[in-house]
Amino acid sequence: MLKYLAVTLLSNLVLNSARNDIIAQLQKQLLPLGGFKTLRTDNPVSIGLPAIEQSFPNAAFPIGCVHEFICPAAEEISAAHGFIAGLASRFLQLGAVCLWISHNRQLFPAALKLFNINPEQVLFIDLKRERDILYVVEDALKCNKLCIVIGELQQISFKESRRFQLAAEQSRVTCFLLRNQPRITNTITAVSRWQVRSLPSELQDGLPGVGFPRWEVELVRVRNGVPGKWTIEWKVDAFVEVPEVVTEQEYTHIRKVG
Amino acid sequence: MTRKPELKDLAFVLVLPDHGRMRITESSWPARVKGIHAGMLLADAKVIVPDIKVIDDTPELTAKLLTRICTWCIRYTPVAAMDLPGGVILDVSGCAHLWGGEEAYLKDIVYKLKGLGYHIRVAMADTIGAAWAVCRYGKIKAIIPVDGQKEAVLDLPPAALRLEAGTVERLHKLALYPIGRFIHMQRSVLRRRFGKELLLRIDQALGVEEELIEPVIPPSPYCERLPCLEPIVTKVGIEIALEKLLETICARLQKEGKGLRDAVFTGFRVDNQKVHISLQTNYPSGNVKHLFKLFEVKIGTMEPASGIELFMLEATKIEAVSPVQETFWTGNGNLQSRELTELLDSLQNKYGNDIVHRYLPDEHYLPERSIKPSGSLKEKPAVAWRTDKPRPILLLKEPQPVEVTAPIPDYPPINFRYKGKLHIIKKADACERIEPEWWLDGGLHRDYYIVEDEAGKRYWLFRAGHYHETNKPAWYLHGFFA
Numbered sequence: 001m002l003k004y005l006a007v008t009l010l011s012n013l014v015l016n017s018a019r020n021d022i023i024a025q026l027q028k029q030l031l032p033l034g035g036f037k038t039l040r041t042d043n044p045v046s047i048g049l050p051a052i053e054q055s056f057p058n059a060a061f062p063i064g065c066v067h068e069f070i071c072p073a074a075e076e077i078s079a080a081h082g083f084i085a086g087l088a089s090r091f092l093q094l095g096a097v098c099l100w101i102s103h104n105r106q107l108f109p110a111a112l113k114l115f116n117i118n119p120e121q122v123l124f125i126d127l128k129r130e131r132d133i134l135y136v137v138e139d140a141l142k143c144n145k146l147c148i149v150i151g152e153l154q155q156i157s158f159k160e161s162r163r164f165q166l167a168a169e170q171s172r173v174t175c176f177l178l179r180n181q182p183r184i185t186n187t188i189t190a191v192s193r194w195q196v197r198s199l200p201s202e203l204q205d206g207l208p209g210v211g212f213p214r215w216e217v218e219l220v221r222v223r224n225g226v227p228g229k230w231t232i233e234w235k236v237d238a239f240v241e242v243p244e245v246v247t248e249q250e251y252t253h254i255r256k257v258g
Numbered sequence: 259m260t261r262k263p264e265l266k267d268l269a270f271v272l273v274l275p276d277h278g279r280m281r282i283t284e285s286s287w288p289a290r291v292k293g294i295h296a297g298m299l300l301a302d303a304k305v306i307v308p309d310i311k312v313i314d315d316t317p318e319l320t321a322k323l324l325t326r327i328c329t330w331c332i333r334y335t336p337v338a339a340m341d342l343p344g345g346v347i348l349d350v351s352g353c354a355h356l357w358g359g360e361e362a363y364l365k366d367i368v369y370k371l372k373g374l375g376y377h378i379r380v381a382m383a384d385t386i387g388a389a390w391a392v393c394r395y396g397k398i399k400a401i402i403p404v405d406g407q408k409e410a411v412l413d414l415p416p417a418a419l420r421l422e423a424g425t426v427e428r429l430h431k432l433a434l435y436p437i438g439r440f441i442h443m444q445r446s447v448l449r450r451r452f453g454k455e456l457l458l459r460i461d462q463a464l465g466v467e468e469e470l471i472e473p474v475i476p477p478s479p480y481c482e483r484l485p486c487l488e489p490i491v492t493k494v495g496i497e498i499a500l501e502k503l504l505e506t507i508c509a510r511l512q513k514e515g516k517g518l519r520d521a522v523f524t525g526f527r528v529d530n531q532k533v534h535i536s537l538q539t540n541y542p543s544g545n546v547k548h549l550f551k552l553f554e555v556k557i558g559t560m561e562p563a564s565g566i567e568l569f570m571l572e573a574t575k576i577e578a579v580s581p582v583q584e585t586f587w588t589g590n591g592n593l594q595s596r597e598l599t600e601l602l603d604s605l606q607n608k609y610g611n612d613i614v615h616r617y618l619p620d621e622h623y624l625p626e627r628s629i630k631p632s633g634s635l636k637e638k639p640a641v642a643w644r645t646d647k648p649r650p651i652l653l654l655k656e657p658q659p660v661e662v663t664a665p666i667p668d669y670p671p672i673n674f675r676y677k678g679k680l681h682i683i684k685k686a687d688a689c690e691r692i693e694p695e696w697w698l699d700g701g702l703h704r705d706y707y708i709v710e711d712e713a714g715k716r717y718w719l720f721r722a723g724h725y726h727e728t729n730k731p732a733w734y735l736h737g738f739f740a
Binding site: 075077078079081082083085095096097106107108109110111112113114115118119120121122123124125126127128132136139140143144145146197198199200201208209210211213214215234 | 592593595596597598601602604605609610613614615616617618619625628629632638639643644645648649650651652653654655684685686687688708709710712713714715716737738739740
């Protein structure tokens with residue numbers, strides 16, 4: 001007990017900046033344990049949204065891990081599809097392959113081209129039963145020649161998601177799980193949880209007509225990062241952040257604890 | 259001849275000792291012209307040509323040489339057979355057109371073989387028997403027309419039918435020559451006097467009876483068998499058999515630079531039943547581990563019952579493997595990556611072949627027709643993807659009818675009701691008219707509108723056809739924009 005006290009006393013003596021250094025270093029050591037492993041062989045991917053990337057540890061969009069997109073209502077599903085397609089387009093460079101695993105798929109492949117993805121690079125796995133998706137996603141995540149695996153499913157347990165995370169960490173494949181109207185939004189091992197809602201589009205100078213797709217992208221949860229909410233537009237072939245002031249209170253109110 | 263060109267214009271004979279005498283087994287063309295035939299005694303030949311060159315015959319030499327000629331002939335047809343003595347039979351079905359017709363084909367064979375120093379006679383017919391007869395006893399270089407076998411052999415001596423010496427002699431004794439003399443006789447009569455063989459040979463020459471030849475290089479199917487000493491009933495036993503068969507077949511495929519696309523694994527049961535499992539791959543594969551994994555899932559469906567005594571693995575579809583460049587870093591793969599095709603194989607093996615879809619653009623205006631499924635991972639888009647018109651990220655398989663309030667004639671709707679919910683439209687784009695392709699099917703044109711409701715959700719609505727005084731056009735929801 002005495003010894004312990006001495007240590008605390010000592011640490012109090014250390015300068016503030018030095019302490020911050022130590023904490024930062026310890027945090028850095030903790031990151032790989034939390035799923036934010038970065039390997040030298042990884043090709044860093046920039047999603048073209050610095051504001052969102054800042055929310056993640058190391059200020060980089062995490063790859064080789066699972067991202068979860070929650071869609072509480074059926075109407076929001078197209079917005080989530082659009083945002084995921086936009087994110088995936090940043091990964092799918094130079095002939096890389098994406099697997100889109102779903103049951104009752106509605107996605108229109110030709111529209112992917114408008115999100116800067118070559119539709120022929122996307123392989124759609126359309127399964128007859130929803131429960132097969134879990135198996136296929138896990139199998140796909142073990143194949144390191146894939147770039148992205150996108151799975152549309154409703155329910156997933158913590159245990160199942162852990163298998164995804166372990167497979168993704170090993171193979172460095174990034175996984176997007178699109179959870180369409182889950183019965184319960186249980187915690188899973190994903191490094192982030194997103195929610196995308198459509199926003200009314202706006203054309204320049206108040207012109208009439210429908211503008212670029214605009215969404216409210218909320219990073220509901222991010223491990224070791226800072227959650228946030230942004231207004232994002234998909235402009236021709238890239239994301240653009242629409243400047244908007246988000247007050248602190250607004251998102252602490254929505255943010256879930258856990 | 260190619261080895262000893264000095265013999266080319268020389269009269270020489272091959273001899274073998276026979277009952278203490280030297281009998282000629284073969285004579286060269288210059289010698290034959292002078293009347294020296296196989297079967298003569300060397301002493302008699304020396305009377306005709308005193309300075310004839312004599313070479314000792316090695317009995318197996320002819321067969322060896324013929325085998326080599328047969329192998330050489332594989333450039334003309336894959337099925338080449340030896341026909342002792344001194345002949346070669348080629349199955350040329352479907353080969354001649356590659357040389358520009360039968361005439362040119364025969365000419366090429368004769369020219370090439372003559373160039374090698376052989377004196378040859380050729381004949382081409384529908385049956386082996388007729389070709390053989392015309393070749394040896396008929397005109398030089400003859401092509402017998404289709405169904406002309408009978409006419410072709412009518413004037414030939416009975417020996418042309420490949421009969422035994424005794425039968426030929428008897429026919430000659432009865433003045434039954436040429437063949438035309440007896441070919442029309444009653445079959446029962448011929449059989450009684452000359453035996454079944456004559457009838458068989460006639461039938462073979464005319465094409466009534468089928469005749470098989472034994473190719474010098476047998477076409478070997480990619481098929482491996484594994485007989486078992488004791489009937490196998492356990493899963494482990496089946497797995498061991500499968501692995502062994504896969505190893506042998508894959509070793510062969512690898513040697514030949516090929517891979518299998520389809521394979522069938524069959525077990526022959528003790529009770530005379532067959533059980534089999536099959537697989538398909540996306541890319542020619544010779545990977546034992548991968549193929550085993552694909553089969554392994556299905557082994558459970560093989561019912562051994564009282565035991566399987568013979569296993570057979572057959573590769574039913576083979577394709578050449580284009581060599582894959584090995585990347586030394588595990589970077590982003592592409593569609594041709596072996597790991598990816600193997601993943602797809604195992605998924606298709608488990609959930610059915612129709613689960614993997616890949617789409618390519620198609621030149622149609624209707625959105626549901628603008629994409630076409632691609633069967634192969636290698637296929638590249640023939641036309642560019644269109645990006646000039648907005649298309650919804652989600653497209654309904656069937657357009658859903660909606661109730662719409664819309665000002666006429668061509669304005670976008672003010673609101674619409676979908677699944678009982680009213681959506682008030684705040685923003686809309688001008689319409690895009692898509693005409694149905696009349697050469698494919700009729701139907702009304704569609705006027706598509708991109709609309710946005712008050713919640714910011716974007717929809718793709720269309721009106722089918724024009725407004726009309728009596729019947730209102732139907733409105734449909736066809737997709738959702740992001």
